[in-house]
Amino acid sequence: MTDDPQQLEPSPEFRDRARVRSRADYEALHRESLVDPESFWSRELAGLLGGWSSVREGELPGAAWFNGATLNVSERCLDRHLAGPARHKAALIWEGEPQDAHGQPETRTLTYSQLHREVVRLAAALTALGVGVGDRVIIYMGMVPEAVVAMLACARLGAVHSVVFGGFAAEALHSRILDCEARLVITQDGAWRRGSVVPMKPVVDAALALSPCVEKVVVLRRVAAALPVSMTPGRDLWWDDALALARPSTPPAPPVQVDAEHPLFILYTSGSTGKPKGVLHSSAGYLAGAYLSARYVLDLQPGDLLWCTADIGWITGHSYVVYGPLANAATVLIYEGAPNAPDPGRMWQIVERHRVTILYTAPTAIRAFMRWGDAWPAAHELGSLRLLGTVGEPIGPDAWHWYQRTIGGGRCPIVDTWWQTETGSIMLSTLPGAVAARPGRAGLPFFGVDAAVVHPDGRPCAADETGLLVLRRAWPSMLRTIWGNHDRFLAGYFAPIAGVYFTGDSARVDADGYVTVLGRVDDVLNVAGHRIGTAEIEAAIGTHPAVAESAAVGRPDELKGQALVVFVTLKLGHHASPALHDEILAQVAHEVGKFARPDELRFTEALPKTRSGKIMRRFLKEIAAGRETTGDTSTLEDLGVLARLRAAPEE
Numbered sequence: 001m002t003d004d005p006q007q008l009e010p011s012p013e014f015r016d017r018a019r020v021r022s023r024a025d026y027e028a029l030h031r032e033s034l035v036d037p038e039s040f041w042s043r044e045l046a047g048l049l050g051g052w053s054s055v056r057e058g059e060l061p062g063a064a065w066f067n068g069a070t071l072n073v074s075e076r077c078l079d080r081h082l083a084g085p086a087r088h089k090a091a092l093i094w095e096g097e098p099q100d101a102h103g104q105p106e107t108r109t110l111t112y113s114q115l116h117r118e119v120v121r122l123a124a125a126l127t128a129l130g131v132g133v134g135d136r137v138i139i140y141m142g143m144v145p146e147a148v149v150a151m152l153a154c155a156r157l158g159a160v161h162s163v164v165f166g167g168f169a170a171e172a173l174h175s176r177i178l179d180c181e182a183r184l185v186i187t188q189d190g191a192w193r194r195g196s197v198v199p200m201k202p203v204v205d206a207a208l209a210l211s212p213c214v215e216k217v218v219v220l221r222r223v224a225a226a227l228p229v230s231m232t233p234g235r236d237l238w239w240d241d242a243l244a245l246a247r248p249s250t251p252p253a254p255p256v257q258v259d260a261e262h263p264l265f266i267l268y269t270s271g272s273t274g275k276p277k278g279v280l281h282s283s284a285g286y287l288a289g290a291y292l293s294a295r296y297v298l299d300l301q302p303g304d305l306l307w308c309t310a311d312i313g314w315i316t317g318h319s320y321v322v323y324g325p326l327a328n329a330a331t332v333l334i335y336e337g338a339p340n341a342p343d344p345g346r347m348w349q350i351v352e353r354h355r356v357t358i359l360y361t362a363p364t365a366i367r368a369f370m371r372w373g374d375a376w377p378a379a380h381e382l383g384s385l386r387l388l389g390t391v392g393e394p395i396g397p398d399a400w401h402w403y404q405r406t407i408g409g410g411r412c413p414i415v416d417t418w419w420q421t422e423t424g425s426i427m428l429s430t431l432p433g434a435v436a437a438r439p440g441r442a443g444l445p446f447f448g449v450d451a452a453v454v455h456p457d458g459r460p461c462a463a464d465e466t467g468l469l470v471l472r473r474a475w476p477s478m479l480r481t482i483w484g485n486h487d488r489f490l491a492g493y494f495a496p497i498a499g500v501y502f503t504g505d506s507a508r509v510d511a512d513g514y515v516t517v518l519g520r521v522d523d524v525l526n527v528a529g530h531r532i533g534t535a536e537i538e539a540a541i542g543t544h545p546a547v548a549e550s551a552a553v554g555r556p557d558e559l560k561g562q563a564l565v566v567f568v569t570l571k572l573g574h575h576a577s578p579a580l581h582d583e584i585l586a587q588v589a590h591e592v593g594k595f596a597r598p599d600e601l602r603f604t605e606a607l608p609k610t611r612s613g614k615i616m617r618r619f620l621k622e623i624a625a626g627r628e629t630t631g632d633t634s635t636l637e638d639l640g641v642l643a644r645l646r647a648a649p650e651e
Helices: 011-017 023-035 037-044 073-077 111-126 147-156 170-180 203-209 239-245 286-296 315-327 346-354 363-372 397-407 487-492 534-542 576-592 617-622 639-646
Strands: 054-057 065-066 090-099 105-113 136-138 160-163 184-188 190-194 196-199 217-218 236-238 263-269 275-283 306-308 329-337 358-361 387-390 413-416 450-454 467-471 499-511 515-520 523-529 531-532 547-557 561-569 600-603
Touching: 023 037, 037 054, 065 286, 073 147, 073 315, 090 190, 090 346, 105 358, 105 531, 111 147, 111 239, 136 147, 147 160, 147 263, 147 315, 147 397, 160 170, 170 203, 170 263, 170 275, 170 487, 184 203, 184 450, 196 203, 236 239, 263 286, 263 315, 263 561, 275 286, 286 315, 306 315, 306 346, 315 329, 329 346, 346 387, 346 547, 363 547, 397 413, 397 534, 487 499, 515 534, 523 534, 534 547, 534 561, 534 576, 547 617, 561 617, 576 600, 617 639
Parallel strands: 090 329, 136 160, 136 184, 160 263, 184 217, 217 236, 306 329, 306 358, 358 387, 387 413, 561 600
Antiparallel strands: 054 065, 090 105, 190 196, 263 275, 450 467, 467 499, 499 515, 523 531, 547 561
């Protein structure tokens, strides 16, 4: 790695074995993917997908991909690997959260052959329960191997799965069940989280009280005697009893072949207001994007162990825990619990125990690790790591450098990835062996991606000019519609700027083509005539050595239009003081400009976050404006945070 803090080249050792080894090679492949997509996709998907009559028909917003091809996604992720050495290779390595008296956790390993067997068994059981092609199945589970089995079993039948994050409350689950009219729910009795049992079946029961469309519920035993469970006769049955209903035939029923555009899954994503959106993804296009991006951006190599820390309830878990890695015959680590259970060393203990080689996690988690201190990772051997990744939101340079130095030992490249639930797979990043990474900048467009930064009228922005991030042509893994509401799909993504997909993010691109994503457009504030991106403010504050994390929001101001309010958490060993307050304000003035100095800075012990680590900024906006917090709080990790934030600011 170079010592230039603004640009970090891959080491010769990494570059020599990478899948793409130079910028010239990257640019040649990217150019081909746009100007000759037939040749590009035919070569890159060889062995995964073929038989199409045309690679693409139509343009945004209604393009269809790989027309004429048929496939079964489960077969593409499992069956095709069974004739070779991958048959006995580990597909999933799972670790549960509880540990015994000697600090040893429960672990399980499923080879590709074993995972295939479990998927076939559950698919047969679902068939016996009446699930068929096109039926919707809700999966409401924790991070257990059976959740992956459930997803792949649905795909095997041509059924459409909708995974609902296990932290959602009954009302949120109920609304999703009704929206997609699910016939069956797969869940578990409860899950382990920070040493406690989190009930899941009771949440399902409450949700189904007003969900007459659900006919059957399959329940996995996970916590057993720790949680009594009520089972409704005729509707509910245990996982093992469901499997016993349908002994697999000999040979087992073949996987259902579906059209390339057949729906694979619906994944609900919600904004700050309004009904959650059921993002619908196709089979072939989605799988192509997840497969190729996992292969190239995560640089999957034989012998790698990938740990993507995302829950499968989110798109990152779909694409880089399940479909992308398994389509590549990779080995994936799944961990059930919290990264700090029973202490902040658990994450690094797992890396050391299993010899993880690729770690893909969120900036919010990285900032939490920073706050907990370097001693925790320093106590563990992390030398197995060879590649690090970030996902979920922009990562500031300070957290980027800490991650690369403290976790990667100064030797691991970092891929900072930008994408969305709607895009299905990674859109912007740096291929780790091909080009230098620039801390704080997501990087370059992935293959098949035509990204640009434009003005609201669609005119391209100049280099380093802030504008709107758009995608100018269709790509395989794009969402096909919003379930049951195509008008919302068109209005939300294609009406704002004619002829392009509007991402909803602001960004800028430098003279070398590197894109810096600044955050959601609604997180760009207009303060006294200045447009200020909250991500830019947070990145500047993050460079102060005492700061662990910050969140900038706006509140109404009669004079300025909007005033800038920043909530700041500090690293262990640092304490709030007037002097520190002034230092941080000066930091912003120095890094961004005096016009960007926050009007109010509040120190807080914690920020309101979901269990996946996402900061709930809408609550901060309401608190900053002095209003009562409203809306669904069911996904908050700690409800007490809101009460503490409403109290007087810490001096």
